[in-house]
Amino acid sequence: MRRLQSLWTAALALGLSARALAEPVTAKGLGLPPDASADGYRIDELIHETVIFIAVMFGIMVVWMLLAAILHGRKHEAFYTHVTRRGQIVSLVVIGVLVAADADLYIDTMRDMSEVFWNFAPVDADPNAIKIEIDAHQWAWSARYAGPDGKFNTPDDVVTLNDIRAPVGAPVIFEITSTDVIHSLYFPNFRVKMDAMPGMVNHLWLRPKETGEYEVGCAQHCGINHYKMRALFTVLPEADYQRWLREASANAERAYDPADTVAHWGWDWTNPRPIEGDQPPLPKAATARAAGAAHEEGI
Amino acid sequence: MDIQPIHPPPTSFWRRYVFSTDHKYIAKQFLWAGLIFLALGGSLAMMIRWQWAYPGQPMPIYGSLFLRKSGGIITPALYPSIFTMHGLIMIFFAITPILIGAFGNLTIPLMIGARDMAFPTLNMLSFWTFLVSQALMIAAFFVKMGAASAGWTTYPPLSDSIGTPGWGQTLAVMAIFVTGVATIMGGINYITTVIRCRAPGMTWGRLPLTVWGMWLTAILNVLFVPVLGSGGLLLLLDRLFGTQFFIAGASAVNGGGDPLVFQHLFWIFGHPEVYILILPAWGIMCDLLSFFSRKPSYFYKGSVGAMVAVTLLSAIVYGHHMYVTGMAPLLGKGFMTFTVMISVPAEVLFLNWLQTMWKGSIRLETPMLWTMGTVFVFGLGGLTGLFLAIVSMDLYLHDTMFVVGHFHLTMAAASFMASMAGIYFWFPKMFGRQLNQTLGKIHFWFSMIFIPLVFGGQLLAGYSGQQRRLFDPYQYTFLRHLQPLNQWTSYFAFILGAAQLVFVYNFVVSVFAGKKASDNPWEVGTLDWDTPSPPPYHNFDVVPHVQRGPHELGDPAVKKALGRDWIGQWEEMPGEKSGQAAPKLAEAH
Numbered sequence: 107m108r109r110l111q112s113l114w115t116a117a118l119a120l121g122l123s124a125r126a127l128a129e130p131v132t133a134k135g136l137g138l139p140p141d142a143s144a145d146g147y148r149i150d151e152l153i154h155e156t157v158i159f160i161a162v163m164f165g166i167m168v169v170w171m172l173l174a175a176i177l178h179g180r181k182h183e184a185f186y187t188h189v190t191r192r193g194q195i196v197s198l199v200v201i202g203v204l205v206a207a208d209a210d211l212y213i214d215t216m217r218d219m220s221e222v223f224w225n226f227a228p229v230d231a232d233p234n235a236i237k238i239e240i241d242a243h244q245w246a247w248s249a250r251y252a253g254p255d256g257k258f259n260t261p262d263d264v265v266t267l268n269d270i271r272a273p274v275g276a277p278v279i280f281e282i283t284s285t286d287v288i289h290s291l292y293f294p295n296f297r298v299k300m301d302a303m304p305g306m307v308n309h310l311w312l313r314p315k316e317t318g319e320y321e322v323g324c325a326q327h328c329g330i331n332h333y334k335m336r337a338l339f340t341v342l343p344e345a346d347y348q349r350w351l352r353e354a355s356a357n358a359e360r361a362y363d364p365a366d367t368v369a370h371w372g373w374d375w376t377n378p379r380p381i382e383g384d385q386p387p388l389p390k391a392a393t394a395r396a397a398g399a400a401h402e403e404g405i
Numbered sequence: 406m407d408i409q410p411i412h413p414p415p416t417s418f419w420r421r422y423v424f425s426t427d428h429k430y431i432a433k434q435f436l437w438a439g440l441i442f443l444a445l446g447g448s449l450a451m452m453i454r455w456q457w458a459y460p461g462q463p464m465p466i467y468g469s470l471f472l473r474k475s476g477g478i479i480t481p482a483l484y485p486s487i488f489t490m491h492g493l494i495m496i497f498f499a500i501t502p503i504l505i506g507a508f509g510n511l512t513i514p515l516m517i518g519a520r521d522m523a524f525p526t527l528n529m530l531s532f533w534t535f536l537v538s539q540a541l542m543i544a545a546f547f548v549k550m551g552a553a554s555a556g557w558t559t560y561p562p563l564s565d566s567i568g569t570p571g572w573g574q575t576l577a578v579m580a581i582f583v584t585g586v587a588t589i590m591g592g593i594n595y596i597t598t599v600i601r602c603r604a605p606g607m608t609w610g611r612l613p614l615t616v617w618g619m620w621l622t623a624i625l626n627v628l629f630v631p632v633l634g635s636g637g638l639l640l641l642l643d644r645l646f647g648t649q650f651f652i653a654g655a656s657a658v659n660g661g662g663d664p665l666v667f668q669h670l671f672w673i674f675g676h677p678e679v680y681i682l683i684l685p686a687w688g689i690m691c692d693l694l695s696f697f698s699r700k701p702s703y704f705y706k707g708s709v710g711a712m713v714a715v716t717l718l719s720a721i722v723y724g725h726h727m728y729v730t731g732m733a734p735l736l737g738k739g740f741m742t743f744t745v746m747i748s749v750p751a752e753v754l755f756l757n758w759l760q761t762m763w764k765g766s767i768r769l770e771t772p773m774l775w776t777m778g779t780v781f782v783f784g785l786g787g788l789t790g791l792f793l794a795i796v797s798m799d800l801y802l803h804d805t806m807f808v809v810g811h812f813h814l815t816m817a818a819a820s821f822m823a824s825m826a827g828i829y830f831w832f833p834k835m836f837g838r839q840l841n842q843t844l845g846k847i848h849f850w851f852s853m854i855f856i857p858l859v860f861g862g863q864l865l866a867g868y869s870g871q872q873r874r875l876f877d878p879y880q881y882t883f884l885r886h887l888q889p890l891n892q893w894t895s896y897f898a899f900i901l902g903a904a905q906l907v908f909v910y911n912f913v914v915s916v917f918a919g920k921k922a923s924d925n926p927w928e929v930g931t932l933d934w935d936t937p938s939p940p941p942y943h944n945f946d947v948v949p950h951v952q953r954g955p956h957e958l959g960d961p962a963v964k965k966a967l968g969r970d971w972i973g974q975w976e977e978m979p980g981e982k983s984g985q986a987a988p989k990l991a992e993a994h
């Protein structure tokens with residue numbers, strides 16, 4: 107069940123969006139932030155399916171309870187029973203439906219995790235992939251690009267603060283760590299996040315499908331200024347990105363100070379270990395983009 | 406040998422009113438201690454809600470009372486203390502003492518026909534140890550640099566002495582450790598009492614489901630609170646003695662330790678904790694739905710089996726709190742599999758509740774309303790858990806307000822409403838007086854309407870992307886349009902908070918001047934109602950011989966023989982062969 111847009115629209119019409127709660131309604135309204143990721147539709151669809159599913163289940167429960175309270179009040183005596191055959195069949199059917207729905211979500215998410223979100227090795231091997239090292243610290247994000255030599259922690263590295271850039275379409279893979287406490291690198295418009303843990307390098311990857319500026323947040327409480335730990339993720343057209351990287355790298359090399367050891371916080375790219383036996387090839391970004399577009403038309 | 410001799414009540418003031426070993430009195434002590442901290446935790450919640458509605462603006466009333474130094478404003482430094490203390494207080498020092506300390510103590514001996522707990526002195530020690538932990542929590546508010554502020558989850562390295570310096574955090578971690586000791590004492594007592602002190606004829610299959618819930622909770626407590634205790638102890642060593650169990654990164658020396666280990670220790674306890682707080686509620690709900698539907702609890706064995714299954718599974722699902730910590734995919738998928746599995750026993754319970762009500766003769770008394778409210782909010786809370794159990798959705802929703810809304814519906818709202826059901830139900834037995842039912846219903850309807858609105862508002866904010874624990878969410882452009890939503894949620898929360906004053910008034914007035922209650926005002930057949938209200942010091946003059954299960958309501962044969970729709974567990978049916986096989990087993994004691 108990957109195509110449930112019409113149901114979703116119906117659910118919206120039923121008022122599930124709870125738009126009425128917010129007065130005045132802003133231009134953006136409530137709901138998921140705009141999806142800028144080639145793979146975001148996978149998560150959004152699952153979320154929408156689950157919303158419908160739990161709305162139905164919750165509805166059944168509430169109606170059942172209300173009907174019981176209305177139909178079976180004081181006016182008649184209770185029907186004495188500890189368990190009935192019919193009751194057990196009804197329970198079994200309901201549990202069957204629930205398990206089937208759970209199984210559907212389960213299968214979908216297993217596939218999405220294996221093929222995309224936790225499938226690092228093919229991204230890492232992809233020559234077009236943009237590799238970025240992230241060092242989180244109270245309360246900012248430092249990002250490091252390898253520069254033309256393709257090696258981290260060398261004089262041509264581009265280092266930025268709260269400013270992450272990537273070209274549209276290419277997979278972007280992050281290696282993330284923290285200097286001090288735990289932070290969490292959160293891309294709301296790309297539907298993913300990953301903790302930045304001191305003493306550990308974590309991996310995260312995503313594929314921007316549209317150019318634009320997107321906010322990056324910290325999702326893990328990291329002290330007084332947790333709420334200010336905000337960065338911008340700028341998705342550029344390929345040529346613009348290359349130009350920026352070239353210029354920034356040239357500047358970095360001019361400003362390089364070998365004595366400033368604090369600035370050399372980068373590390374050799376660790377390469378995510380392939381943890382599972384088979385690493386399926388990534389679904390083509392182009393297909394994913396097409397699927398994403400089809401998804402939008404559906405809504 | 407008589408395992409349950411009658412002891413004369415103590416005569417000295419101290420033994421009677423302070424260091425009492427009477428389970429009924431200790432239940433009241435836990436209830437008061439818990440309710441006072443519930444009010445405190447609730448007040449802190451109001452401050453958080455104010456902050457999200459009007460960040461940086463002086464808070465009315467509270468501002469002039471508690472925040473005079475900062476001109477009534479909640480500062481960025483104070484704010485983390487508020488949500489940290491709110492979480493810790495509510496979980497460990499409000500819901501736990503009420504649901505487990507008060508109702509466990511009250512119901513277990515009375516419902517199984519015992520004269521007291523198996524270890525009355527240990528029971529007294531458990532309460533006083535708990536009180537020490539509450540005192541430590543209060544002390545944390547008054548030390549230099551403020552109360553604990555690393556979040557209720559207390560993740561190092563933020564919670565170590567560099568991340569959060571000062572005695573506030575240390576005292577709070579100590580309080581958790583000490584309250585853990587108290588919980589383990591209580592747990593051992595509950596487990597032993599249920600195994601050893603059941604009245605003759607009270608077989609496992611005749612135990613009220615409340616007792617089953619309490620017993621399983623006690624087992625979880627005894628198994629998993631020590632894990633939290635070990636985590637807390639190592640954290641204290643890190644804070645006070647310079648060890649580095651959980652320290653990594655820039656502040657680590659000679660390699661340091663691993664902060665992730667703390668998260669494992671915390672959640673091995675933390676997930677069972679969810680069930681620790683809900684199993685007693687489930688038990689109470691099973692019993693009360695049966696009592697007020699005047700019909701046996703549907704599929705008793707299924708409910709017991711489901712609760713046992715949840716207890717067993719609860720230990721192996723905790724990894725769903727750590728999907729985004731860099732967990733190995735294989736582990737993540739394994740934890741997800743178990744998490745999805747644990748929903749099945751919960752569904753069995755839900756269906757049993759609904760089936761119990763169906764074709765009953767439902768009395769919408771105050772405790773019943775609260776119980777139905779619990780089914781409602783727990784249903785919403787349980788279903789929203791699905792989003793967080795499924796890994797790919799959790800990538801987006803983890804650490805957002807969605808999580809906050811979800812666990813407030815399950816852990817907070819459901820346990821709160823079940824506690825209220827219990828209070829309105831057992832108040833006559835505890836105090837010998839009735840709570841005012843009209844005020845009880847007003848209290849119910851305000852809570853019923855505004856609890857889903859408040860926590861639904863949080864779900865919606867998280868769905869729209871808002872992270873949790875933000876001092877000022879509107880620093881983010883993509884969250885700015887959520888301010889009206891958060892403001893409305895806050896208004897609902899303020900109404901919800903104010904409505905609790907109805908309960909405070911009702912409770913205090915009724916304790917001292919409520920209508921005198923009869924021995925069995927709800928006309929039900931569990932052993933707690935086979936005693937006077939309030940029961941004498943030794944509970945039962947004669948320990949009852951149990952004849953039947955706890956939910957014999959609406960039996961036409963009983964109606965014909967006795968002219969009423971219920972029969973006590975202790976009662977023999979006229980003409981029925983007395984004693985049936987079971988008592989022999991129990992008499993072997």
Ligand SMILES: [Cu+2]
Pocket residue numbers: 245288289290324325326327328332335
């Ligand atoms: Cu941070």
Ligand SMILES: [Cu+2]
Pocket residue numbers: 675676679722723725726
């Ligand atoms: Cu959990």
